[in-house]
Structure formats: structure tokens, C-alpha cells
Amino acid sequence: MISKSFSRRGFLGLTAGGAAGLLSSGPALASSLSAPDVIIGWTPWSDAEVVTKLAARVLRRDMDKDVELTLADISAQFRTIAKGDVDVMLMSWEPGLHANYLRRYGDDLVDLGEIYEGNIGLAVPEWVPEDLISSIEDLAKPEVQEALGGRIVGIDPGAGLMATTRQAMQDYGLGAYELEEGTGPKMVREIAKAQRNETPVVVTAWRPHMKFELYGMRYIEDPKGLYADISSIHARANRNFPDRAPGIAEMLSAIHLEISDIEQIMVAGRQDGIDVAIDAWIAANRDVVSGWLP
Known part of the structure; x- marks a missing residue:
């Protein structure tokens, strides 16, 4: 504090x-x-x-x-x-x-x-092609997991968004992934690093947040409806x-x-x-x- x-x-x-x-x-x-x-x-x-x-x-x-x-x-x-x-x-x-x-x-x-x-959800930046990741279900594909390094970039562990993401990982069979704890600024740095390396990244996301303006973020589909729309x-x-x-x-x-x-x-x-x-x-x-x- x-x-x-x-x-x-x-x-x-x-x-x-x-x-x-x-x-x-x-x-x-x-x-x-x-x-x-x-x-x-x-x-x-x-x-x-x-x-x-x-x-x-x-x-x-x-x-x-x-x-x-x-x-x-x-x-x-x-x-x-x-x-x-x-x-x-x-x-x-x-x-x-x-x-x-x-x-x-x-x-x-x-x-x-x-x-x-x-609103909240899992999101990817604009350089991640939709034919690679358009839905949370896509994360279970071996080639997608490899491209992401088996990681989802998160925020502080007590956030409700993190609890929802842990549930999503269970429901979508993403147990091989690591949900990385961190902060909002650390998450933005991870997106910037991915941009420099031209690599895909998936983050726990919410709006309003400047990352949507800076990196053209888009939410990926959530067929099970675990993330609230509004x-x-x-x-x-x-x-x-x-x-x-x-x-x-x-x-x-x-x-x-x-x-x-x-x-x-x-x-x-x-x-x-x-x-x-x-x-x-x-x-x-x-x-x-x-x-x-x-």
C-alpha cells in the first residue's frame, strides 16, 4: 500500500x-x-x-x-x-x-x-491472424499452444478476471497452459515485446484500456459464454x-x-x-x- x-x-x-x-x-x-x-x-x-x-x-x-x-x-x-x-x-x-x-x-x-x-475476455493483438486464433477453443490446438509458448498473460491474482480465466482454462481443456500473474503495466510490456518479435500473445483483457487503441486488440470468441458481455x-x-x-x-x-x-x-x-x-x-x-x- x-x-x-x-x-x-x-x-x-x-x-x-x-x-x-x-x-x-x-x-x-x-x-x-x-x-x-x-x-x-x-x-x-x-x-x-x-x-x-x-x-x-x-x-x-x-x-x-x-x-x-x-x-x-x-x-x-x-x-x-x-x-x-x-x-x-x-x-x-x-x-x-x-x-x-x-x-x-x-x-x-x-x-x-x-x-x-x-467488458472482459481473452484478447490478441492485430498481428495475430484470425485463422490462427479466433476462439478460445483454438488455444487447445498443439500448434497454437506452441506458438504462444504455452502461456496466457494475466494480471494480479486476486482480480475477478483471473478467476474467470482459470475457470475458462479448465472448461476449455487448457491445463497445459500457464496463466502468468502480473500487473496491467506488465501485460502491456508483454504485448509490446510480442510486437517487436512479431510473435502471437494472448492476454486477459478488459475495456476500457489503452491497449485496444495502441495495439488493435480484439477479443477472441468465447463459445461457452464464461466471460460476461457487458x-x-x-x-x-x-x-x-x-x-x-x-x-x-x-x-x-x-x-x-x-x-x-x-x-x-x-x-x-x-x-x-x-x-x-x-x-x-x-x-x-x-x-x-x-x-x-x-
């Missing part, structure tokens, strides 16, 4: 003498150590980074809120929000992908609504959060983005940096952002 500007547990761990010294420094210092208005959790998936940092930028600049971002894997997001250690996340893929987490933690969460739509990505908060911060909850509930918006920011961020890309998108879509504000 990334370091935070303020840790509640760290403050509680101060010695009595140290705490007294801080308190004697006056209201200004005490105010600087107060809890943020909202703690937003996120996992380092490129779409989650765009949406989370975009929301944080609007909350800070347009609503003058103190926002803290905390990074952890997806299972930790649901767990810490249910406990109340984190307030909200903007990356709950529903209904199927994160169904297990929602069944486990749903009683302690509140749905702030859909932010955007997405997912709805929601903001989920601790059940007490809307009562504690109604203005922030209302703003987050109003956010809606198209896949094209998110992928536009991703591609621009690759060249200029994500913060610059977000600022440029906000400037070009000021009317949209104004509609989110309470």
Missing part, C-alpha cells in the same frame, strides 16, 4: 508526551492532522487510475475537499471499505466479476451507482459514508463516463502523464464536470 499523508493508526500510536506536545502547538497543527474528507481506495488497473484520479481532482478543485488515495489489491478494497477503514472505491465490476466480494461484504456497502460500462462498473462506499459526507456521495453518484472518454485519457496520459491528461480532459469537458457537482 502506498504511503499516506496521514495515518489514523499512526496518530493513535503516538506516545502520550508526543501527543501532548502536538496539541500544545495550537489549532492549526491539530487541523493539519485531522482525517481527510474522503479516503478513496483503488487498484492499479489503468481504468481505475483514470476514474479515481479524475474524481479526486474534481473533489479537490471544485469542492475544496481533502482527498486521500490508498492503493491495494481488489480484495483489500472491499474488505477495508466494509470495515470503514476506507470510505469508497470506484471500481466494482458488476454483476458477475466481483460477485463473490459483494456476497461477502455487500451488507456493509452501499451502491453509489454506475460510473461506466466495460459489466457495469459501480462506486461502492461504506454504508455509513453517505450520511457522513452527503455532498461527496452525491458527486460520486453523478459521475458517468463513456469508454471513449477513459481510453482518450489513457492514451494521452501515456505521452503527457496521467495528471496532465486528466486536466486536459476536464478543461475540454467543463460542462460535463459541472453536471456532477451538487
Whole structure:
């Protein structure tokens, strides 16, 4: 988890003498150590980074809120929000992908609504011929397995996409393959490496993601229908959060983005940096952002 500007547990761990010294420094210092208005959790998936940092930028600049971002894997997001250690996340893929987490933690969460739509599956880049790989069933062919080196490039092991892919490997008889764990950026590097070597590669994929724009990715067919066609990505908060911060909850509930918006920011961020890309998108879509504000 990334370091935070303020840790509640760290403050509680101060010695009595140290705490007294801080308190004697006056209201200004005490105010600087107060809890943020909202703690937003996120996992380092490129779409989650765009949406989370975009929301944080609007909350800070347009609503003058103190926002803290905390990074952890997806299972930790649901767990810490249910406990109340984190307030909200903007990356709950529903209904199927994160169904297990929602069944486990749903009683302690509140749905702030859909932010955007997405989809998942196994994908190949544009240089992989369709007569070689057009369907997941093709992966079982010996010549295809050899061409791929017996590997499917994945992401972090706790992702619902990885669980679905493990099930797909079982159902399609792909036990000879290795599902490689990694991260979104590592997956993009593997695609770039395959492009340089002009070799085929299969990856666990989701949209929105810049790889579709950069490498002409296409999903391969899933005859068994294991990967959902469309997912709805929601903001989920601790059940007490809307009562504690109604203005922030209302703003987050109003956010809606198209896949094209998110992928536009991703591609621009690759060249200029994500913060610059977000600022440029906000400037070009000021009317949209104004509609989110309470």
C-alpha cells in the first residue's frame, strides 16, 4: 500500500508526551492532522487510475475537499471499505466479476451507482491472424499452444478476471497452459515485446484500456459464454459514508463516463502523464464536470 499523508493508526500510536506536545502547538497543527474528507481506495488497473484520479481532482478543485488515495489489491478494497477503514472505491465490476466480494461484504456497502460500462475476455493483438486464433477453443490446438509458448498473460491474482480465466482454462481443456500473474503495466510490456518479435500473445483483457487503441486488440470468441458481455462498473462506499459526507456521495453518484472518454485519457496520459491528461480532459469537458457537482 502506498504511503499516506496521514495515518489514523499512526496518530493513535503516538506516545502520550508526543501527543501532548502536538496539541500544545495550537489549532492549526491539530487541523493539519485531522482525517481527510474522503479516503478513496483503488487498484492499479489503468481504468481505475483514470476514474479515481479524475474524481479526486474534481473533489479537490471544485469542492475544496481533502482527498486521500490508498492503493491495494481488489480484495483489500472491499474488505477495508466494509470495515470503514476506507470510505469508497470506484471500481466494482458488476454483476458477475466481483460477485463473490459483494456476497461477502455487500451488507456493509452501499451502491453509489454506475460510473461506466466495460467488458472482459481473452484478447490478441492485430498481428495475430484470425485463422490462427479466433476462439478460445483454438488455444487447445498443439500448434497454437506452441506458438504462444504455452502461456496466457494475466494480471494480479486476486482480480475477478483471473478467476474467470482459470475457470475458462479448465472448461476449455487448457491445463497445459500457464496463466502468468502480473500487473496491467506488465501485460502491456508483454504485448509490446510480442510486437517487436512479431510473435502471437494472448492476454486477459478488459475495456476500457489503452491497449485496444495502441495495439488493435480484439477479443477472441468465447463459445461457452464464461466471460460476461457487458459489466457495469459501480462506486461502492461504506454504508455509513453517505450520511457522513452527503455532498461527496452525491458527486460520486453523478459521475458517468463513456469508454471513449477513459481510453482518450489513457492514451494521452501515456505521452503527457496521467495528471496532465486528466486536466486536459476536464478543461475540454467543463460542462460535463459541472453536471456532477451538487
